[in-house]
Amino acid sequence: MATIYDVAKQAGVSPKTVSRVLNGDGPVNAETRQLVEAAMAELGYVRSNAARMMRATRSGLVGLVTGAISTSIDPTRPTGLPDLFIVQGVQAVLAKAGKTLMIADTAGRQDSVPGLMRTFLEHRVEGLIYVADHHKEIASPGVPSQVPLILANCFDAAGTPAILPDDRAGQRALTESLMAAGHGRIAYVTLMREMVATRLRLQGYHDALAGAGIAADPALVAAGYREGYAQDGALVENAIDALLALDQPPTAICFGNDEMAMRGYGILRSRGLAIPDDISVAGYDDYRAIAETLFPPLTTVELAYRQLGEVAAAQLLARIEGQSDLPQQTLVPGPVRWRQSVRRLTD
Structure with missing residues (x-):
């Protein structure tokens, strides 16, 4: 790799002159500057910022x-x-x-x-x-x-x-929006209970219910995720079937994320239910490749x-x-x- 000394030799100037061209910290006439710059281009010289950074207060x-x-x-x-x-x-x-x-x-x-x-x-x-x-x-x-x-x-x-x-506020806002649309029986199919987001979103879900004076029904909350979606298809299916079998089934189901909601679309339709005429569905993430291509498009919360x-x-x-x-x-x-x-x- 070419050095400042190689450039100086090629240009026929001193290393100090090359340094002045590089750093702009001294007078150099236009002809000399052109000689130095041409030498750098010919030799493929790439300046090292190490020394400059050592002198500088900040590295950028x-x-x-x-x-x-x-x-x-x-x-x-x-x-x-x-x-x-x-x-x-x-x-x-x-x-x-x-x-x-x-x-x-x-x-x-x-x-x-x-x-x-x-x-x-x-x-x-x-x-x-x-x-x-x-x-x-x-x-x-x-x-x-x-x-x-x-x-x-x-x-x-x-x-x-x-x-x-703000996972807690996001799930609260979603649940409140569903209630504002007239839904009083809102189910929540969660991701893994051990996840920080799941804990916070459950709190947001309960915050919204409490704010509306609605008593939380434990039967409306079910786990839809354990370790991986490939293994947990049956878990989501069982959760949905349990919700639909309630004496007072939900009018809306919130899923832990958009991917789970997509799975829920298929399961609900296989049970003869139309979305949203028979049951409403919401997700979480606003993963637009899912949310905007599902039919009907999915209500969700943007992360x-x-x-x-x-x-x-x-x-x-x-x-x-x-x-x-x-x-x-x-x-x-x-x-x-x-x-x-x-x-x-x-x-």
């Missing part, structure tokens, strides 16, 4: 750790890429601020995260962002306190600043992943600038996307 770099790049996509099932959408939101904000985003992928190994963080720190990043594939608790990455770190779509026990989807990334980047920039009056946890709401899968029982 931000490090981001994610699993989005190595995520395996199964073409047999519709799957969103929440972590990738979050990264896109981060990139948009940082680019506008003139920062360069460096991305490292975990390759599916969470034990690689500390090492990746250390590598970024060695490159003198101004801040760090860790992006998770779903709302969950993670082990603290253990970054030095002088380097701002933001967690996106996850949180830790150490209280690291975290940007999270605002890109906005989550934008908020994470904005807060990181604020912390880099020394702003200290920021919340340790920020919840990003997603709107209800009302479509034709819900029948209004009231005018």
